[in-house]
Amino acid sequence: MKLTNFSERTIHVIVLSITLIAWIVLLYNPGNIMGVEHCHVSMAGPSVNSWEMLLAMNPLESLLLGWFLMVVAMMLPKLIGAIVHICERSFTHKRVLHASVFVLCYCAVWMLTGVVSTFIILGLNLLWPMSYVPAALVGGIALVWQFSPWKQRMLNNGHDHPAIAAFGGKAILDIARFGILHGVWCVGAGWVLMLFPMVLPEGHNVAMLLMTVLMISEHMENPEVPRWRFVARLKLVRIARYQLVFWWKSIYFKSMAK
Template sequence: MKPSKWIRYSISITILAVSAVFWIILLFDPGGIMTVKHCHVTLKGPSRASLQMILQMNPISDLMIGWTLMVLAMMLPKLIAPVQYIYECSFKSRRFWSALLFIFGYTAVWIVMGFFINAVIVGLNLLLPNSYIPAIGIGIIAVIWQFSPIKQKCLNRGHDHVTLAAFGSEADRDALMFGIMHGIWCVGAGWALMLFPMLLPSGHNLAMLAVTFIMISEHMEHPRLPVWRFSFRLKLLRVIFAQARINLKTTLNIN
């Protein structure tokens, strides 16, 4: 049975609230888990001793906790539509569990990706500590990727809503695989954008907010033919401006 508009609204508010909690944690940055602490590189350049020191100052567990928090804060709003779809296609007794399996599968893909991204971050910080060069380099790659047909194909596939089984282990498997595949296409679309803020020596919080805005905006766009196209996909900005104009006209008419 289809959920009511109130349930769809509740899903949106709940996911946005949970995302906001993770954003608060990120902005307070307890223990400095969102920043890579630098060590002094030896005069001979990067060495095994330097690598051991930077890993002691930045334990893999701390890096992965910070990465997971970042993923949950930035990506949860993008999952509102898929979770609503799961609620529409599932029996009432299974809706919440299926949604959790979907989110778990989706997050697991980004966590696996996080090991590779954190390895890149540590390596670049070892070679070029406190430098903006790596961020500039990945920023250029992100811009090129932004307009590529591969990126558009990943965005298109991110709109796929698979058929979900109704009962038992088949329903669990379908919900989990739905999350995994959604995560894979999301990683394909946004890996460069997600890496960019992590490479900035400072200002990464502002960069994360900007990247989140871009990624939510492009997820709102309709699928397009995967070709090279100069488009920033800022639908969210257009929606905000349109809503602001409507509210302004309503206010002026009332007055």
């Protein structure tokens, strides 16, 4: 049964506020946590020295913090549906706990992915410092993955909103499992899109914004039979376009009626 309008609005406000804060921090980029820094050693090409210098200039924890902020900024709005699902099925005094467990488990999967991704990002920077070659490589993989039946399968699984127990530890376990699985399907669908902005030598803020729209859009699309499909999954853009057109028409007809 649906939540009260007030509860639903509250979830939207909280999630979107956290998202907004994450975006502000990302764009501010304190300590350049969103980019890989280079010096003449790391720019000199792949070697043990340059790898060590790269790691020294870009501490893992700093890069992972950047990755975490990126996950929160890009993926949190996508979780609204799942959080509403959990709150609908939780006792009122357990809603915050259950929603938090879900989000933490979901983020944990992305953070594990982040460790691997960070080494890939550093490795690509070592091989092609300040170059568009890594972006071209990752972008190529993203294009193939984007239209593949495997990606569609991941997106379909991401729509699974399972039954969860209401009481005690069983409820926590069910929600943790839901969070982890939701994270796995989400990573499966979007890992390469998430990687793409990080391997760009510049302009990764714009790329992140575009990837956010794309990733949220494709998770909003209805499930489909997995097959090679050369279509743009841009539901968010379609919604924005139609809502804008309908809004404009209603204004126009109202003014005509006067």
